[in-house]
Amino acid sequence: GESVGLHLPTLSVQEGDNSIINCAYSNSASDYFIWYKQESGKGPQFIIDIRSNMDKRQGQRVTVLLNKTVKHLSLQIAATQPGDSAVYFCAENIAGNQFYFGTGTSLTVIP
Amino acid sequence: DSGVTQTPKHLITATGQRVTLRCSPRSGDLSVYWYQQSLDQGLQFLIQYYNGEERAKGNILERFSAQQFPDLHSELNLSSLELGDSALYFCASSVESVLAGVNEQFFGPGTRLTVL
Numbered sequence: 001g002e003s004v005g006l007h008l009p010t011l012s013v014q015e016g017d018n019s020i021i022n023c024a025y026s027n028s029a030s031d032y033f034i035w036y037k038q039e040s041g042k043g044p045q046f047i048i049d050i051r052s053n054m055d056k057r058q059g060q061r062v063t064v065l066l067n068k069t070v071k072h073l074s075l076q077i078a079a080t081q082p083g084d085s086a087v088y089f090c091a092e093n094i095a096g097n098q099f100y101f102g103t104g105t106s107l108t109v110i111p
Numbered sequence: 112d113s114g115v116t117q118t119p120k121h122l123i124t125a126t127g128q129r130v131t132l133r134c135s136p137r138s139g140d141l142s143v144y145w146y147q148q149s150l151d152q153g154l155q156f157l158i159q160y161y162n163g164e165e166r167a168k169g170n171i172l173e174r175f176s177a178q179q180f181p182d183l184h185s186e187l188n189l190s191s192l193e194l195g196d197s198a199l200y201f202c203a204s205s206v207e208s209v210l211a212g213v214n215e216q217f218f219g220p221g222t223r224l225t226v227l
Binding site for chain 2: 034044046049098099100104
């Protein structure tokens with residue numbers, strides 16, 4: 001029979017624009033979060049992390065914002081490039097135990 | 112290149128069979144994690160080992176088992192395979208020292224398992 005794929009949210013942006021990818025996490029006790037990038041045919045790659053005692057953390061062209069009140073995490077990518085096209089997903093962790101991963105958002109950068 | 116290696120890259124087998132997937136963590140990493148990524152369920156945590164001992168268990172079926180050897184490489188054994196076990200299986204490693212708390216995980220390239 002026909003296989004049904006995971007229906008990921010999608011985001012298309014023009015090259016050079018900023019991208020914002022959102023993630024709602026499930027457990028208010030989660031104290032550590034990671035954003036991953038997964039390109040087609042490859043394993044997930046760490047982008048940036050943030051601990052629950054922070055609201056914002058910046059990396060190179062990326063910023064993660066954490067809103068614990070509404071259990072929301074966002075990843076901002078500045079000046080999006082074609083190489084940023086991938087699936088992005090967040091992961092939450094509680095006290096060093098297992099990670100729980102979101103289903104991901106597919107980002108397409110239009111040249 | 113994350114430094115984590117997985118073999119084989121592809122595996123095709125039949126229902127009812129048993130396979131072993133192998134993972135070598137990054138040099139110095141004591142913790143190994145196994146994940147299953149299927150089309151309909153995204154990335155699911157299976158099991159974690161730290162320095163040879165089981166640390167955490169996720170959604171791992173009883174037909175599946177894993178171990179971490181003294182040299183820190185790990186194997187994931189899948190038995191009585193079913194069509195639904197077809198997926199990408201990823202291994203990840205991290206330093207996970209007590210002082211450093213939760214560490215970034217580095218993922219291998221994955222093993223694509225196809226059960227026919």
